[in-house]
Amino acid sequence: MDLSQRVRAILSFVQAADSGSFAAAARVLGISSAAVSKNVASLELALGVRLMNRTTRTLNLTDEGAAFLKQARIALDALDTAVDAVAAQRVETSGHVRISTSAAFGRDQLMPALPGLLTRYPALSVEVDFDDRVIDLVHDGYDLAIRGGHIADSALIARPICRLNMVLVASPEYLERKGTPHTPQQLDQHTLITRRFLGGKVSPWCFRAADGSITTQDPDHAMLTLSAPEALVQAACFGMGIAQVGVHHAWKHLSSGALKVLLLGQHDPGSYEMVLQYPHRALIAPRVRATIDYLLAAFANDEALHVPLEALAAHAG
Structure with missing residues (x-):
């Protein structure tokens, strides 16, 4: 007897014991009386003992049947508890979520969003890996990843966060010392x-x-080559030279006047994007769905991620 047959047989036996007859059990289960009888007989055959003595009018449990009924109720209660636990998680949005993100975006955009996420869903726990390497989302056991660049087509679902416009920047101190380039060719002197x-x-x-x-x-x-985008912004703020950085990394320094935009209109901002990726579109765990929806909403309200190119003119050097 396979597992599905065994479950059907146990349900038939328990319902027959509760209802007092195969016919009454059949009405509750939505099957025929003959099917209930067959299920109970197959269960007895598998167990090698008689569970019920039946006549045309009555059902009486044997000692073995009474003992089995007690254990069967425990098993069915455990199944009900498991179903209730999953249903409760859907309501409470509890569980553990693993996120992979680049170091810079994780620090500047993801981290400010986490307090609100965990306040809204206090039964949620979050694990974040700050890693710029390319990962295998499924193989490495992540629920979702945040990645930027030219996003290749894949089996993953990709939800857009923002465009990643690039810009050339330098500090006012550097421009005063070295002068402001007005053509790409003049960059050779910088x-x-x-x-x-x-x-x-x-x-x-x-x-x-x-x-x-x-x-x-x-x-x-x-003169200087760096691997971390936030380090490029820092070096430019120190007056070390001209750097190409993402607008979202430079925006607060442009707003404060610590950096100036160069060659606006000549420099191409690129076609990079930032996306949130996850493995499946259907049957996403409630803990993951809630996290995705919250983070996308938080990123949509992050001013630095959505600076229009025309707004950069006010910060040109």
Whole structure:
């Protein structure tokens, strides 16, 4: 007898014992009286003992049947408890959520959102890995990941967070000392700060000509090469040179006047994006669904992630 047959047989036996007849049990279970009788007989055959003595009018439990009924009720109660626990989780939104994010976005955007998430869902616990490497979301056991760049097509669901516009910046002190470049060609006379990704590739700088064509300039004479985007912003604020950074990283420093935008309208902002990824669209655990919905709403209200390019003109050097 396989597991599904065993469960059906046990349910038939318990209902027959409670109802006092196969016919009454059949009405409750929505099956025929003959099916109830067959289920109980198959259970007895599997157990090797008689559970009920039946006549045309009555059912009487044997000693073995009474003992089995007691254990069967415990098992069925355990199943009910398991179902109730899952239902309660749907209401309470409890459980553990594992998130993978880049170090910079995790610190500046995710961390400020977590207090509100955990206040709204106090039964939730969150584990965050700050890691810029490419991960296998499913194999590594994450519920969701936040990633930026050129997002490749995959089996993962990707929910957009924002565009990641790039911008060239430098401090007022650097521009006063070195002068302000007005064309991409003049960058050859400046100190450049560039980013090298973990895979070894240096981030190119792209420029848009009047006819709409785009040219790429590799900052191969950079004085300083860094792997962390927030370090590029910091170096630019220190007056060390010109850096290409994400607007969301630089926005607070642009707003305060600590950095200025360069070559606006000539520098190409790129086609990068930030997304929230997760493995499945259907039957997402309530703890994961609640986390996704809350974080997307929080990121939508993060001013630094949605700065329009035209707003940068007020901060041009």
